[in-house]
Amino acid sequence: GQNIDQPTEMTATEGAIVQINCTYQTSGFNGLFWYQQHAGEAPTFLSYNVLDGLEEKGRFSSFLSRSKGYSYLLLKELQMKDSASYLCALRRDDKIIFGKGTRLHILP
Amino acid sequence: EAGVAQSPRYKIIEKRQSVAFWCNPISGHATLYWYQQILGQGPKLLIQFQNNGVVDDSQLPKDRFSAERLKGVDSTLKIQPAKLEDSAVYLCASSSYHLQGERANVLTFGAGSRLTVL
Numbered sequence: 001g002q003n004i005d006q007p008t009e010m011t012a013t014e015g016a017i018v019q020i021n022c023t024y025q026t027s028g029f030n031g032l033f034w035y036q037q038h039a040g041e042a043p044t045f046l047s048y049n050v051l052d053g054l055e056e057k058g059r060f061s062s063f064l065s066r067s068k069g070y071s072y073l074l075l076k077e078l079q080m081k082d083s084a085s086y087l088c089a090l091r092r093d094d095k096i097i098f099g100k101g102t103r104l105h106i107l108p
Numbered sequence: 109e110a111g112v113a114q115s116p117r118y119k120i121i122e123k124r125q126s127v128a129f130w131c132n133p134i135s136g137h138a139t140l141y142w143y144q145q146i147l148g149q150g151p152k153l154l155i156q157f158q159n160n161g162v163v164d165d166s167q168l169p170k171d172r173f174s175a176e177r178l179k180g181v182d183s184t185l186k187i188q189p190a191k192l193e194d195s196a197v198y199l200c201a202s203s204s205y206h207l208q209g210e211r212a213n214v215l216t217f218g219a220g221s222r223l224t225v226l
Contacts, residue, residue: 033214042199042217043151087150091213094139095164098150 004099006088011105012078020073020102024108033096034062034073043087046073070093080106112218114200120224124187129221133202133206139163141215142175142185143199151199157183189213190225198224 003025012018022032031050035043049055049064049071061074073086085101113132121127133140138159144152154173156163160180168175172191177183187194201215 009173031213035215036216042219043215045214089150093160094213095153095156096141096215097153098143100148100150101210 005101006102009103022071024069026079031091035087037085114218121136124189129185131183131200137202141201145197148185
């Protein structure tokens with residue numbers, strides 16, 4: 001099976017940097033996704049890591065360590081519109097299993 | 109490209125009644141997923157189709173939930189009879205089996221169907 005852990009909630013200030021961690025235990029692993037979900041909306045794709053290391057996409061970066069079962073999503077220059085839930089999800093073959101998500105609150 | 113279409117957006121029923129949700133995936137996407145998302149939690153996979161065949165339905169409560177994708181395109185998810193704990197958003201997603209690299213298995217979600225069971 002698989003076990004995915006993320007903090008339930010985090011708070012950060014507009015313009016700052018925040019790191020959202022995700023740890024996992026799984027018997028099989030092909031890659032790790034990060035999705036963003038605004039309240040009342042569907043999740044949207046942010047990033048997908050297969051190999052160890054950091055993938056940067058503008059203000060958002062995602063890191064993966066397969067040996068440690070650990071990933072993080074780094075958000076820079078936070079904006080109010082970044083207030084959302086961030087979902088870590090594992091890909092195992094064709095299955096995508098989601099964690100419970102981290103609700104990020106941005107303060108002005 | 110058109111997105112994943114779902115209907116209805118909202119449904120309120122009483123317990124023990126039945127309800128059906130419909131999903132039309134992105135054209136050409138072979139894989140279709142139904143997820144249940146309870147308020148404050150992440151999406152939970154209910155059933156996954158590859159074309160019109162079931163890949164995984166291990167978490168589908170089969171005594172009350174059923175789903176089909178008869179022609180390998182659109183799909184319906186039915187609950188009968190509904191319970192209070194079925195109140196949730198039912199998300200349909202699709203992905204293309206044939207994409208490689210980063211886009212492999214990237215799910216595109218529909219807007220969801222919000223169910224309230226009273």
